[in-house]
Amino acid sequence: MAPMQMIAVNKALRATMTKDDFDRADLSAQRDRVLESVRTLIIGATPESGSTSQLPDLGVTPAVRHDGHFFIYPSRLSAHVRAMIDTGMAQFLAIEDEAKAQNIWARKRIKFSAEITEIYRQNDQFSVISDIFVSQHGPTMNLIRDFTDFHMLKLLPVSGVMVLGFAKAYQLEGLMLDIAAYLRES
Known part of the structure; x- marks a missing residue:
């Protein structure tokens, strides 16, 4: 089926769907695959109200997952951090690799807002997460582990949106980004 036909079919289906018309277990598995496939997260953070700019600062950082949570280790020297x-x-964006996407226009992605909690160096979890960074992203972590401008941050999701293709968007809620609703309109 041609992409335009797929869009029309998906739109027609979406117009008649209710929140009970989708398989939460399957969608949860797809969500987990997207989250497990990313090695980096795109970050969008808006400065506090006293700042001269109210536009979000953007960045990207390596990320790891441990016990269902994302952790990042970015430098405070960056405005977005x-x-x-x-x-x-x-806000964070986990997005399918361009090279692996079936269609560049419909890359699988999860955008989510999260509260940030710092994991301090004296906390045992700091060492555990640092070792995971080394195993997943290589020895650079050993080099920057003691740099004081870097901060180990745990992301605590609040809400988000998962897009799995044309007319396949779902509202996510809570710490585990549970599937909450099928989005019928943008």
Whole structure:
């Protein structure tokens, strides 16, 4: 089926669907596959209200998952990281690799808002997560592990949206980004 026909069919189906018309277990598995497939997260953080700019600062950082949570280890020297630490909130985007996407226009992705909690160096979890960074992203973590401008941050999702293709968008809620609703309109 041609992409335009697929869009029309999906739109027609979506117009008649209710929240009970989708398989939460299957969607949860697809959500987990998207989250497990990413090695980096795109960050959007808006500076505090006293800032000269009200536009979000953007960045990207390696990420790891442990016990169902994302952890990042970014440098406070970046404006988006300062904004994220100062406000305790940010938005994140986990997006399918371009090279693996069936259609560049319909890459699978999850956008979510999250509260930020810092894992301090003296916390035992800091070492555990640092070792996971080394195993998943290589020895650079050993080099930057003691740099004081870097902060280990745990992301605590609040809500989000998962897009699995044309007319396949779902509202996510809570710490585990549970499937909450099928989105019928943008």
